[in-house]
Amino acid sequence: MTDSSYVPPKVWTPNAQTGGRFANINRPVAGATHEKVLPVGRHPLQLYSLGTPNGVKVTVMLEELLALGHRGAEYDAWLVNIGDGDQFGSGFVEVNPNSKIPALMDRSTDPPTRVFESGAILLYLAEKFGALLPTEHQARTACLSWLFWQMGSAPYLGGGFGHFYAYAPVKIEYCIDRFAMEVKRQLDVLDRHLAALRYMAGDEYSISDIAIWPWYGALVAGLVYDAAEFLQTASYAHVNRWTNEIAERPAVKRGRMVNRAFGKPESQLRERHDASDFETRTQDKLEPVGAGDGPT
Ligand SMILES: N[C@@H](CCC(=O)N[C@@H](CS)C(=O)NCC(=O)O)C(=O)O
Numbered sequence: 001m002t003d004s005s006y007v008p009p010k011v012w013t014p015n016a017q018t019g020g021r022f023a024n025i026n027r028p029v030a031g032a033t034h035e036k037v038l039p040v041g042r043h044p045l046q047l048y049s050l051g052t053p054n055g056v057k058v059t060v061m062l063e064e065l066l067a068l069g070h071r072g073a074e075y076d077a078w079l080v081n082i083g084d085g086d087q088f089g090s091g092f093v094e095v096n097p098n099s100k101i102p103a104l105m106d107r108s109t110d111p112p113t114r115v116f117e118s119g120a121i122l123l124y125l126a127e128k129f130g131a132l133l134p135t136e137h138q139a140r141t142a143c144l145s146w147l148f149w150q151m152g153s154a155p156y157l158g159g160g161f162g163h164f165y166a167y168a169p170v171k172i173e174y175c176i177d178r179f180a181m182e183v184k185r186q187l188d189v190l191d192r193h194l195a196a197l198r199y200m201a202g203d204e205y206s207i208s209d210i211a212i213w214p215w216y217g218a219l220v221a222g223l224v225y226d227a228a229e230f231l232q233t234a235s236y237a238h239v240n241r242w243t244n245e246i247a248e249r250p251a252v253k254r255g256r257m258v259n260r261a262f263g264k265p266e267s268q269l270r271e272r273h274d275a276s277d278f279e280t281r282t283q284d285k286l287e288p289v290g291a292g293d294g295p296t
Contacts, residue, residue, distance in 0.1 A: 020169040025085055030099065036089030041076030041273055044108035048080050048092060049101045051260035051268075052291050053158070053214035053224065054118045058102045059272070060255030061122055061132065061210050066275070067251045070129045072108065077258045077272040119151040122207040132207050143201035146208035154215045156182045158291050166225040180231060183219075187236045190216055194238035198245075209246060214256075214289070217243035223288045247286055254278055256286065263287040 014028055040046055045062065049055040065073035080086045080101050087099040096103035096116035104121050106113040106128070115124045123144075126133035134140045161179035164172060190212070193200070200208040215224070220239050222228035234240065246252055257269040257278065267283040 032090040032093040033088040038091035043074040045075035046105040056214040059258035063251035063255040150211040191236040
């Protein structure tokens with residue numbers, strides 16, 4: 001147990017000295033810090049994002065839709081560098097008042113439609129194109145249950161475990177224990193579920209897989225927080241089977257490269273404006289992801 005001499009004061013005030021990765025972008029208020037107009041490309045969908053697990057959900061979804069032949073899913077993906085505070089620019093805040101990637105503008109509607117929160121973006125796109133969301137009642141309900149499971153669970157993995165295990169300037173045993181316990185429980189939830197099913201919602205690959213894979217697939221594959229050994233993720237056989245199968249999908253391979261601003265240069269497609277942009281990019285094997293900061 002970690003000994004702490006900290007006694008919370010009556011009224012909390014921000015501590016400029018917290019240190020740690022991302023401390024520079026954390027602040028206790030919302031809203032824009034500076035004027036910055038967002039760029040707009042030629043496609044109906046404008047994505048403002050970064051290749052973190054939350055960002056990858058949307059780029060994989062768009063690449064899957066394009067692979068299915070939905071030309072209306074053509075998109076421009078613009079890089080939002082959260083380390084530099086791009087998420088606090090006025091244009092970005094107009095698309096997402098919560099100042100977090102990913103954020104989408106659908107300019108095929110009049111007026112354009114803004115969508116934020118990765119789960120809402122996946123659902124919006126699935127409904128818009130009638131794809132990757134089962135239509136049969138039981139499977140659709142299961143898909144949505146698991147989609148919302150991911151949105152509620154991943155903050156314990158990212159903002160909880162990942163933050164205290166990988167990013168916090170001090171290693172606090174109490175926090176790491178608390179969140180390692182929860183993340184292993186979540187992995188066991190997934191493992192038991194995937195023991196009986198090929199995909200999260202049954203036989204059909206869907207937006208619930210697209211939401212869960214970039215976080216929990218990345219975790220078991222050792223691509224995020226470098227925690228696979230610590231959490232003994234190899235023991236979740238069914239999650240590993242599901243992870244490896246999805247990793248082979250061409251749209252997943254492409255989606256993982258979009259808005260990627262870290263790792264090997266050949267694995268980064270910082271901006272995506274055309275399918276041909278991928279021609280000069282490759283990931284021989286899946287590269288680690290940076291999870292960024294925020295609740296997840
Ligand atoms: N619940 C949100 C979480 C988004 C989120 O936490 N995004 C992080 C990067 S993965 C971010 O933009 N952080 C910037 C910040 O916190 O200032 C979603 O799923 O879209």
